[in-house]
Amino acid sequence: xxxxxxxxxxxxxxxxxxxxxxxxxxxxxxxxxxxxxxxxxxxxxxxxxxxxxxxxxxxxxxxxxxxxxxxxxxxxxxxxxxxxxxxxxxxxxxxxxxxxxxxxxxxxxxxxxxxxxxxxxxxxxxxxxxxxxxxxxxxxxxxxxxxxxxxxxxxxxxxxxxxxxxxxxxxxxxxxxxxxxxxxxxxxxxxxxxxxxxxxxxxxxxxxxxxxxxxxxxxxxxxxxxxxxxxxxxxxxxxxxxxxxxxxxxxxxxxxxxxxxxxxxxxxxxxxxxxxxxxxxxxxxxxxxxxxxxxxxxxxxxxxxxxxxxxxxxxxxxxxxxxxxxxx
Numbered sequence: 622x623x624x625x626x627x628x629x630x631x632x633x634x635x636x637x638x639x640x641x642x643x644x645x646x647x648x649x650x651x652x653x654x655x656x657x658x659x660x661x662x663x664x665x666x667x668x669x670x671x672x673x674x675x676x677x678x679x680x681x682x683x684x685x686x687x688x689x690x691x692x693x694x695x696x697x698x699x700x701x702x703x704x705x706x707x708x709x710x711x712x713x714x715x716x717x718x719x720x721x722x723x724x725x726x727x728x729x730x731x732x733x734x735x736x737x738x739x740x741x742x743x744x745x746x747x748x749x750x751x752x753x754x755x756x757x758x759x760x761x762x763x764x765x766x767x768x769x770x771x772x773x774x775x776x777x778x779x780x781x782x783x784x785x786x787x788x789x790x791x792x793x794x795x796x797x798x799x800x801x802x803x804x805x806x807x808x809x810x811x812x813x814x815x816x817x818x819x820x821x822x823x824x825x826x827x828x829x830x831x832x833x834x835x836x837x838x839x840x841x842x843x844x845x846x847x848x849x850x851x852x853x854x855x856x857x858x859x860x861x862x863x864x865x866x867x868x869x870x871x872x873x874x875x876x877x878x879x880x881x882x883x884x885x886x887x888x889x890x891x892x893x894x895x896x897x898x899x900x901x902x903x904x905x906x907x908x909x910x911x912x913x914x915x916x917x918x919x920x921x922x923x924x925x926x927x928x929x930x931x932x933x934x935x936x937x938x939x940x941x942x943x944x945x946x947x948x949x
Contacts, residue, residue, distance in 0.1 A: 643924045645916065647690030647939035651736060651889075651931040654679050655827050656722050657699040667823035668894055669901040671933055673699045676722055680729050689939040693734035695783065695931055696722055698743050699828050707753070709744035712770040720777035727778040736810060737774040739767055739784040739795065748833045750786035750840060758839055763788050768798035775804040783810040783866070787840040793860035810889060811862035814850040814876060817841035820869045820895030827894070850876050851883050858884060864929065869893040871918060874925040881926025890927035892918060897933040912941050 630640045655673045657663065662672040674682060683694050698719045704711045711717050719737060726735055740750040741763065747753040751763035763786070771782040782799070784791050792811050799807050817838045842849060854865055865884060867877045868891035881888050896918065904911035915934045922930050932938065 643920060645920050645923050645938075645942065647935070647942060648692055649923065649928065649930055650691050650919075650935040650938060651693040651695050651734075651929060652683070652686045652691050652935035653695045653697060653931055653933060654682055655697050655699055656718060658701070658718055665823065665827045667826045667898055668933060669898070669905070671827070673827065676725055679722060680725060683726055683730055683733060686936050686939070687730055687733055689936055689943065691935045691939050692732075693736055693781075693929075694726070695736040695738065696726075697738050697824075697828060698722070700743060702746070702829075705744055705746040707746055709741040709752075709766060709770075712741065712744040712766070713773045715773060715776065717773075720773060723774065723777040723779050734780045735778065736781040736783050737779040739771050739774070739782050739791075740786040741766060741770075742786075743828050746833070750837065751788050756834070758788075760788050760840075761790070764791055764794040767791050768794045771795045771807075771809075772798050772802045772804065775799055775802065775807040779807065781808045781810050781864070783812065785812040785815060785866075785868075787812065787815050787837075787842070789856075790860070792857045792862050796861035808863035809861065810864040810866055811857040812866040812868055812891075813853045813857040813862065814865070814867045814873075814880060815841050816844050816869065816873065818844065818869050818872070818893070818895075820872065820893050823894035823898045844872075847876050847879055850880060854880055854883050858886060862886065864889050866891060866931075867927070869896060870922050870927070870930070871896050874921060877922065877925040877927055887928040888926055889929035889931060890922045890925070892922065892930060892932035892934070894933065900934075912937070916941055 656679045657673040660675055662674050662678050664672045723735055742748055742750045749758055751758040774782050864887045866889040867873055867880055870890040870892045877890050900911055900914050903909040919930055919938055
């Protein structure tokens, strides 16, 4: 019998590049950014290298990302408690923090893809993604608020609105509202498979958006479930979603793979704050090589089937990939 030797496809860098199965480039990456109304940056202790940024600092961070090939940013506003209320009314203010940020970014970088978060928690005094009434998250009464929020963001110039709230029916409500307002070309990136994960802690530190009471388990998914994820995919696709998000990323590679097999839509994965913070903490202790582990983590998300990756390491990864390309 002829001996089979898979190693023949690994013996040199040239051959390995020819049979390379999965690509990872900066055009696949989205950089999440936090913006606030203060005049200076405030570092986020649990996310080394990340800060809440003033508007001019955020534009500079976006310009830096764009300069290394990262074509998209996702915006998350950090509001003072005095600006929050039960109905999240600041979320639809055309002169609010997020619309002002979107307008400024589009003026500074017209080609940048600007993605905006649609959820009540950054604006809500309750800290939940939907409307709270008598201690319960009220699904259907949350939809008009989320739809109005999406329209306000589109009116400011957002290219993609990204509902992360996990309320049932919100994609259809947002699509109808956008179309009625004439924003037919604004895409919807639905966080259709968002788990009630313990990996979100640093993100909630960044936005001070932890629930003031209870938790988010009545609307975010049970980490034990994957068939439920496919049901969410089918529903959001039927309601008009343009991209489908799985969040978190690395603990749910199997889910990303199943979602990829179930849809023809682009699939996004979020390399979330806890995943990023773990790499940073391990590297600071000398336990891991941050650069190598970051690229390996992002490549695994691509290999599982993600077309788009949201990651706080987007600029780092883009620079590393450029260095690797020059060295190759």
